[in-house]
Amino acid sequence: MARSDKSEKVKTEKKDSSRLTRFGVSIPDNLIHAFDSYIAEREYGSRSEAIRDLIREKLIEQEWERETKDKPVVGTITYVFDHHKRDLVESILDIQHDFPETVIVSQHVHLDHHNCLEVAIVKGRPSTLRGLAYKLKALKGVKHCNFTMTTTGSELS
Numbered sequence: 001m002a003r004s005d006k007s008e009k010v011k012t013e014k015k016d017s018s019r020l021t022r023f024g025v026s027i028p029d030n031l032i033h034a035f036d037s038y039i040a041e042r043e044y045g046s047r048s049e050a051i052r053d054l055i056r057e058k059l060i061e062q063e064w065e066r067e068t069k070d071k072p073v074v075g076t077i078t079y080v081f082d083h084h085k086r087d088l089v090e091s092i093l094d095i096q097h098d099f100p101e102t103v104i105v106s107q108h109v110h111l112d113h114h115n116c117l118e119v120a121i122v123k124g125r126p127s128t129l130r131g132l133a134y135k136l137k138a139l140k141g142v143k144h145c146n147f148t149m150t151t152t153g154s155e156l157s
């Protein structure tokens with residue numbers, strides 16, 4: 001890092017009188033290396049700055065979700081998982097069966113010898129869709145899970 005967290009803290013405190021909280025985070029080596037590359041590509045001054053932006057992004061997402069309330073939306077849940085974990089495949093199917101009205105279609109692609117990718121197209125209340133995405137993401141062996149929401153189009157002119 002070009003600038004240490006400590007110097008950044010002092011600088012930010014001068015600029016903005018709001019109090020800063022420092023906390024420790026445990027992250028696997030490979031994840032922090034990838035995150036540092038992400039930070040370098042976007043020319044962030046520090047990890048703290050990048051983490052703050054990511055947190056803001058998630059909070060804005062949540063706010064948008066709250067505003068849409070019960071209006072149905074459509075979305076996609078994309079996840080990559082380890083094909084060799086047989087229980088995992090069963091668990092994914094079980095979760096999808098718990099949401100029969102929500103999952104419109106899911107498409108499976110065999111990426112390589114170890115990995116599978118699935119895209120589920122989903123429709124329903126934002127909270128339901130997010131709940132489904134969280135369940136899939138939480139499964140051990142799901143390496144990546146991305147959830148996007150969009151409008152059903154009915155309110156677009």
Ligand code: NI
Pocket residue numbers: 083108109110111115116117
């Ligand atoms: Ni497969």
